[in-house]
Amino acid sequence: MLTREETNRVALLQGTLDLLILRILVFGPQHGQGIAHAIQLNSEDVLLVDHGALYPALQRLEAQEWISAEWGLLSNNRKARFYTLTASA
């Protein structure tokens, strides 16, 4: 059973992660792995985001129409899903 404090902590964490993602995307479209890596770099390796946790956050932001996503190709011909800030973000 979830207690009250736990619920709050999860909410806080989610908000922070969202903000981190949005900050990265200010510099231009980026894919999930790139965002994860950027967060890690930006915080000088202090913040080690579990990459798996990143995707539900991206999913949520996309649902809220803060970011949009599109499949694209990298220079090395690998496929990736690129996220871009929308006008409403």
Added chain:
Amino acid sequence: MMFRRRRPQSDFSEELQAHLALEADRLRATGLSEDQAQRAARRNLGNLTISGERFYESSRWLWLAQFTEDARHALRRLRKTPAFTITAILTLALGIGATTAIFTLVHAVLLKSLPVSKPEQLYRVGKELHCCVWISFSQENGFSIFSYNLYQHLRDNTQGFEELAAFQADGTFLGVRREHSANAAETYFGEFVSGNYFAMFGVSAYTGRALTMADDQAGAPPAAIMSYRVWQQKYGLDPSVIGGVFNINDKPFTIVGVAPPSFYGDTLRSMPPDFFLPLETEPLVKVDSSMLRQAGTHWLDIIGRVPPGANVRSMEAHMRVELQQWLRSHVGEMDANDRLILPKQTLYLSPGGAGITSMREAYEDWLKILMTVAGFVLLIVCANVANLMLVRGMERRQQTSLCMALGARPMRLVRQALTESVVLSLLGGGAGIGIAFAGTRLILHFAFATMTAVPISASPSVPVLLFAFGISLLTGVGFGIVPSWMASRVDPVEALRGSHRTTRHTGSLPRKTLVILQAALSLVLLSASGLLTEALRNLEHQNFGFAQDRRIVVNIDPVLAGYKPEQLESLYRRVHDSLASIPGVSSVSACLYSPQSGDSWNELIYMAGRPAPGRTEENVSWIDRVTPGYFETIGNPIVNGRPITEDDTSGSRHVAVINEAFARRFFKNEEPIGKHFGTSDMKYAGDYEIVGVAKDARYLTYNLDKPVEPFFFVPASQATVYLKPADALTEVRSHFLHDVVVLARPGAKLGEEQIRRALAAVDPNMPVMRMQSLSQQVSSSFGQQRLIAQLTSLFGILALVLASIGLYGVTAYTVGSRTNEIGVRMALGADRVRVVALILRGAVVLIAFGLLLGVPLTLAAGRFLGSQLYGINQSDPLIISGAILVLALSALIAALIPAFKASSISPMQALRAE
């Protein structure tokens, strides 16, 4: 919009795969080997299953997926406990079915618009119900019924209506025979309508064409529209009917079209018109009793279609001015009274989408009562099923606490339990629709037993189905909310403990509350049915002032058979002689209308030697016209003077017999015999000489709780020549006597066939409209009251049974959970009587609380019933204590069964059972 966002799971996995590849690329670049990079990438991504799960939960349609899951689960569980499921569904079906049945009627009678195009554009001129003929130049509360002349004036001078149509306020019986048919004329119900009637309603013919203004001209070839019902039932949809010639009251009419099946005319009534005839053919059909050319005879309703955006208020103002103009042009025909109040005459426009709402007015009160009663039953049903659900929840505590211990969220458990309730109530609702259909048909059958075709369908329509669905959902949530909330309050630790050892009776409070509520509501319903039944009994067993036994009333219509006024006296003599010659007939008499027949005529009374009366109710008396021997035949004693006899002929002085109420009203303590009075105008005040006073007899079918009103009876053989055309016409019409009363000798058995044969011997073409015993006629006046009383009683019994089951359930459950304790008590020396008393005490307390709550509710219900109780005491202590007694008795029985079961517990077994 909602679907755009839904992203397939595969797309998401693909993104994760792409992530892994990119991450591995990056790690390889930092110098890791291929294998190491792959593994590190996967490690960094974390738990893939959790990510997938989170993705799934973020779906907007999750609740739906979970709902279908819960619903499937609920169905599976319901299947596993068939006894519970069937009981619950049956109980729910009864409650929902009863409510839906009543709602079907409420919807049809009170809420529905006419089945015509854009009913919201229709406006009726007038707001009162003023059926059916009004002869005067003034109408209280605004003109609501109109003469043909006044209608034409309004139609031709009012701007703004697309169409303004007029139609007869009631219908007309017609003798109809297809041309060249070998059969005799049959009786149908017809209505005279203006040529633009169908155009105004926006209704086109089902086949053929509708009536037009061209049909409604003097001299136009007579045309008529047939109802779909007659076309189907009588003529088997024969296409040759259209364009065929039918003799209506012996005048040839061409059927130009058939009305659509759903169209029942302008008024929802128990007998919709079979034929629609143009107004201009009324003189042709009605001959001597035609009203069309009488400017002061009002017999038409008016409805008009207003285009969207029109200013109805300003149209109303215009029409008021026109009314005044018209009245002023008829000042010469008015009497002094009408002239005096002429400036006050006005009219109102009211919404006409529902047509003329006579049924609405007649049934509104009792439908409201029935709807309330049905609502109460539904509440009791909810309480009962909630109780069952609570027991079920108790039995599942172990499982629920295990679910909680394994991490199920409370919200999810509540939702699951609630879904089960809703599934159950929807199943109950489905069964309830069937019950509602049967119930509505039954009610319609009893309510309108004597009627030919009520245009109310028992089959569920879309609004009714929606209502049933909504009420089922509401019921499901209503009875499910407490049990499902209780389900979430289970302590996970309980799963680990032997819950049988706990002494807390968790959840017994809501269950007890429900039983108290049920008992209270049952008391209300039982008292209400007691009060209504008593009121009905009082009505039926009152002193009517006439005898009912051995009397048969035959309703005939000489107008249909084409009789002229001057032929009537000999007709009634022949009818009398033919019927009197049947063996076993003691006497025969005819009257304009018999007691409790539903018909009534009245007149303003002008007293000789007194000033002209004001047009108020105190100066009005009811009038009936009778043949000699009438008072003996109907069993109405003459208390003073003499009855009407063979000696009162057309040549002798005009006489009248009055009733006691007439004598009281107009003569106070004076001797009425020998006094004179008249009708129509002061110059006729000496017309009738009073020769006798009859005991008060109840003729009217309404105001049954009020004293009998003044009546006077005049001989069929005498007629007064009035100067005013309208009064002259009324005088002629009143000589067409409709009811023939046949009195059988004691012990004689009169067959209906004998009477029909005797009448056919007089004139085979004279239709017999109706034949019934006088006691049947009297009791059918109480049909409405009887139906309410019976339905309320039925609902009351249902409530009583449900409440008893509820109490039984609670008591039995208590016994079950206290088996141990009872065993210990008995082992320690408690005897059976004590155990029974122990269990009963709990039940008695519940019922006592229920009664405590129920009595004030019952008193309030008595006030709510108010006028339906016809003057009996709204809080009759005898009836209420009777209801209390019945409730207490059945509660006692319900509690005794488990109590005895408890007392037969063997202490040894009880202790071993653990």
